[in-house]
Structures are given as structure tokens and as C-alpha cells.
Amino acid sequence: MEMWFGVEPLLSLLVLSLPVVWIIDWRFSSKSSSMNSSKYLSYFLLFLIILIVLQAVLGHLETPSHLHAVYWGISDSIFLAALNFSNGPEGRLLLIALFYWIYIIIRYKSTNLPVTICSLFLIPLIAIGASAGSFESVTESIVSPYAPTPTIYPLLVSLITGILLGEGMIRSIPLFSISKLTLLQTRSTIALWVSIAGIMYFADQISSLPPSGNVISLIFLISTTIVADILGGISESSPESNRETWPSLAFTVFCIGIVLLLIIMNFEGITLSGIGIMSIVAALGAQLPSLGFDTRNRSSHRGIILGASTGSCVLVIFSSLNEPSIFVLGLLFMLIPQCWNVIDRQFWKS
Numbered sequence: 182m183e184m185w186f187g188v189e190p191l192l193s194l195l196v197l198s199l200p201v202v203w204i205i206d207w208r209f210s211s212k213s214s215s216m217n218s219s220k221y222l223s224y225f226l227l228f229l230i231i232l233i234v235l236q237a238v239l240g241h242l243e244t245p246s247h248l249h250a251v252y253w254g255i256s257d258s259i260f261l262a263a264l265n266f267s268n269g270p271e272g273r274l275l276l277i278a279l280f281y282w283i284y285i286i287i288r289y290k291s292t293n294l295p296v297t298i299c300s301l302f303l304i305p306l307i308a309i310g311a312s313a314g315s316f317e318s319v320t321e322s323i324v325s326p327y328a329p330t331p332t333i334y335p336l337l338v339s340l341i342t343g344i345l346l347g348e349g350m351i352r353s354i355p356l357f358s359i360s361k362l363t364l365l366q367t368r369s370t371i372a373l374w375v376s377i378a379g380i381m382y383f384a385d386q387i388s389s390l391p392p393s394g395n396v397i398s399l400i401f402l403i404s405t406t407i408v409a410d411i412l413g414g415i416s417e418s419s420p421e422s423n424r425e426t427w428p429s430l431a432f433t434v435f436c437i438g439i440v441l442l443l444i445i446m447n448f449e450g451i452t453l454s455g456i457g458i459m460s461i462v463a464a465l466g467a468q469l470p471s472l473g474f475d476t477r478n479r480s481s482h483r484g485i486i487l488g489a490s491t492g493s494c495v496l497v498i499f500s501s502l503n504e505p506s507i508f509v510l511g512l513l514f515m516l517i518p519q520c521w522n523v524i525d526r527q528f529w530k531s
Contacts, residue, residue, distance in 0.1 A: 188237045188247055188316035195229045196308045199300060202226065206296045219294040223286050226300060230279050230307075234266075237275060237316060241265045245324055247316045254328035264331035270393035271315045273339050278306040280343025288351055299350055305399045309498065313392045335387075342380060346400075349373045353407055362414035371408055375515075378404035382508060391500075398497045398507050405511035406490040412518035413483040421525035422478040428528040429521040430467075433482050437463060437489050440513050444506045455501045459492030466491070482521060486514050 202222050209218040240246035241255045241262035253269040256262045266272040285299050352370040356362060381401040388397060416422055441456050466488025467481045493510050496502045502510075 186232075186236055187318055188233060188240065188249075189314075189318075191229065191233045191236060192307060192316065195226070195233065195303075198226070198229065199303065202300065203297045217293060219296050222296045223282075223294055226296075226303070227282055227286060230275075230282055230303075233307075234275055234279050237272065238263050238266045240316070244322045245319060247318055249315045250324070251319055251321065252315075252325050252328065254331060255324055256331070261331055264333060264336060265328075267336040267339055268329055268331050268387070269315070270388050270390045271313070273335055273388060274306050274393050274396055276336065276339035277343045277346070278303055280340050281306070281346045284344050284347030285350065288347060295354060298354060302346060302350065302400075302403075305396045309392060309396050309399070342377075345373065345377050345380070349377055349404075349407070353411070356411055356414060359414065361418040362411060363418060364415055367411050367415060371411055374404045374408045374411075378408070378511065382511075395497055395500065398502070398504070399494055401507060401511055402490055402493050402497065402514075405514045406487060409486050409490075409514040409518050410483050412515070413479055413486070413521070416518055416521045417478055419522045421522045421529070424525065424529060426479055426482070426521070426525055429479070429524040430482055430485075432520065432524045433485050433517055434463075436513060436517055437485065440509060444509065448503055448506045451496065451501055451503075451506060455496050458495060459489055462492035462495070463488035479521065482518070486517065490514060 202225070205218055206222055237247070237249065238259070239262070240250040241253070242259065243255065243257060245251045245255050249269050249271060250265070253272070254265040256265060267276055281302060282300075285294070289299075349370070352373065356367060356370065378401050381397045381404065384394075384397050388394070438460075441459060445451055445453070445456055463485050466484035466486070469484040469487075470480045489510070493502060493507070497507065
């Protein structure tokens with residue numbers, strides 16, 4: 182079946198539309214504006230994602246219309262065509278984006294949906310993972326003899342992952358602006374993001390194929406960073422955070438520096454320039470309080486982790502970090518905030 186539009190142009194349109202959507206959302210989301218633009222912007226993005234997925238699935242009907250269909254098979258049934266589409270790594274990412282955005286729209290009860298924050302996950306799911314040439318149009322009608330038999334499990338995994346990501350974002354957004362958090366109010370959110378990180382890290386062989394493997398690594402790092410920030414918010418409520426907290430700040434810098442040194446000594450792929458990028462971005466993250474973005478007691482600590490995670494994501498995009506290094510960094514981000522109170526308490530006792 183012929184596609185109405187090419188998938189690649191639609192992906193490019195969606196990627197180019199995101200900055201425009203953010204600008205409109207910033208302009209009309211202020212309290213002084215009477216126009217609620219978030220509803221229309223969210224439905225606009227939903228329409229584009231549905232159109233992209235529909236066009237991609239149509240490419241798996243009867244004759245292959247793009248390279249993804251050549252690699253992963255075609256069918257005369259729309260349901261089997263959807264399964265063929267979901268079997269491929271890029272198809273899974275697009276389905277995760279679709280289910281994620283549908284869940285965000287349905288689940289978010291506030292009339293003013295934070296489109297800018299919620300749509301950030303669409304960048305790795307679409308821009309990085311699905312625009313690498315897999316949906317370029319083809320003229321051949323021959324399907325690869327290695328195309329696997331479609332199963333429903335990848336489709337179900339995409340559905341579950343999209344729902345988990347949507348629920349994680351909805352639960353986390355209110356926590357970013359709270360100065361002090363408690364374990365009781367955040368334990369379910371922490372467990373949710375840890376589960377997402379586990380699903381991303383233990384992905385199957387097909388999901389780990391490039392470039393979707395980079396997207397999975399990005400989501401893993403983002404999940405561990407959110408957990409680290411929530412744990413840092415919990416540490417704000419402790420008495421130790423009301424005093425001078427430079428010992429725990431020095432401990433954070435020391436741990437990240439030692440781990441980066443161990444990574445460059447034991448794992449291949451990362452270079453001194455990559456270490457420099459992570460160090461520079463981490464140092465910039467520590468300056469967030471002086472810039473007025475975050476003036477909480479341990480905002481410098483959390484800014485360092487945010488900066489190191491951002492630098493790690495940049496290296497992942499350019500394939501400069503391997504899987505063991507990513508796992509070690511993600512684990513480090515979650516462990517460091519749990520030590521801050523202990524470090525500062527021991528310092529003041531001494």
C-alpha cells in the first residue's frame with residue numbers, strides 16, 4: 182500500500198516543530214495570558230506522531246515502502262504490519278513515543294499541561310532513534326530473507342514502557358519545585374524510575390541495535406538522574422543540609438572525578454576530550470545557585486550531578502560511552518546523594 186507522505190519528512194517536521202511549540206508554550210503559559218495553548222499544542226504533537234506511526238505501518242503493507250519494512254517484513258494485514266513495525270528498534274521507539282504522549286494527555290488532570298517539559302522525552306525517542314535513514318523510501322519489492330516472524334511482545338513492551346515514562350514524568354514534575362521532600366511522598370516515584378532504568382538497561386538484542394541503543398542509554402541516564410535529584414531533594418529536609426555542606430560537595434566532585442578516571446583507565450571508547458566535556462558541564466551545573474536558577478541548600482550538589490549527566494548524554498549521542506561506563510555512571514548518580522547526610526554529619530561531629 183502506498184504511503185500518503187514519506188516518514189522521514191514527517192519526522193523532520195516534528196523535530197523542527199518542537200522548538201516552535203516550546204516558544205508558543207513559554208509565551209502563552211504565563212498567568213497573565215488568557216489563552217490556554219497547552220491543550221492545542223499537545224494535540225498538535227499527538228496528530229503528528231499518529232501520522233508518522235500510521236505512515237510507517239502502511240509501509241509494511243503488501244509491498245515495502247521504506248527500508249524499515251524491507252528489514253523487518255511486510256504483511257497483507259494491518260495488524261501484522263503493525264507487529265512487523267514494532268519488531269524493529271526504530272519502530273519500537275516511535276510506538277513508545279506514541280503511547281507516552283497519549284498517556285500524558287489522558288493522565289494529566291491539570292488544564293495547563295507543561296508541554297515543554299513533557300515533550301523533552303520526544304527528542305531522544307524520535308529525533309535520535311528514528312531519523313537515521315531507516316524510513317527512507319525504497320523502490321525494491323524484495324523483503325530481506327532474514328526478516329523475523331512478528332510477535333506481539335515488542336508491541337506490549339512499547340505500550341508498557343510508554344505508560345511508565347508518562348507516569349514517571351507526571352509524578353516527577355511537581356517534585357522539581359518543592360524545596361524539601363520526604364521519602365514517604367517520593368518512594369513510589371523513585372521505584373518507578375528505578376524500574377524504568379532497569380527496563381532500559383536490560384533491553385533485548387534488537388532494542389540495543391544502533392541507533393536505538395543510544396536512545397535506551399539516554400533514557401537510562403535520565404532516569405538515574407531524576408532519581409538522584411529526588412534523593413537530593415529528600416536530603417534538603419535533614420538538619421545537616423542547614424549547615425555548611427562543602428564536605429558533601431567535595432565528596433561529590435571527588436567521586437565523579439575518581440569514577441571518570443577509572444572509566445578512562447579500564448574501558449575503551451571514552452577519551453580525554455570526553456572527560457573534559459563532562460567535567461566542564463558538571464562545573465557549570467554547580468553554578469546554578471549563583472545564576473539564580475536554584476537556591477536550595479544542596480542545589481550545587483544536584484547541579485554537579487545534572488551537569489555530569491548532561492555531559493554523559495552528549496557523549497552517548499556521539500557514541501563515545503560504552504555500556505559498562507553508562508551503567509557505572511548511572512549507578513554513581515543514584516548512590517552519591519545517599520551519602521551527603523552521612524558525610525556532613527561525620528564532619529560536624531569531628
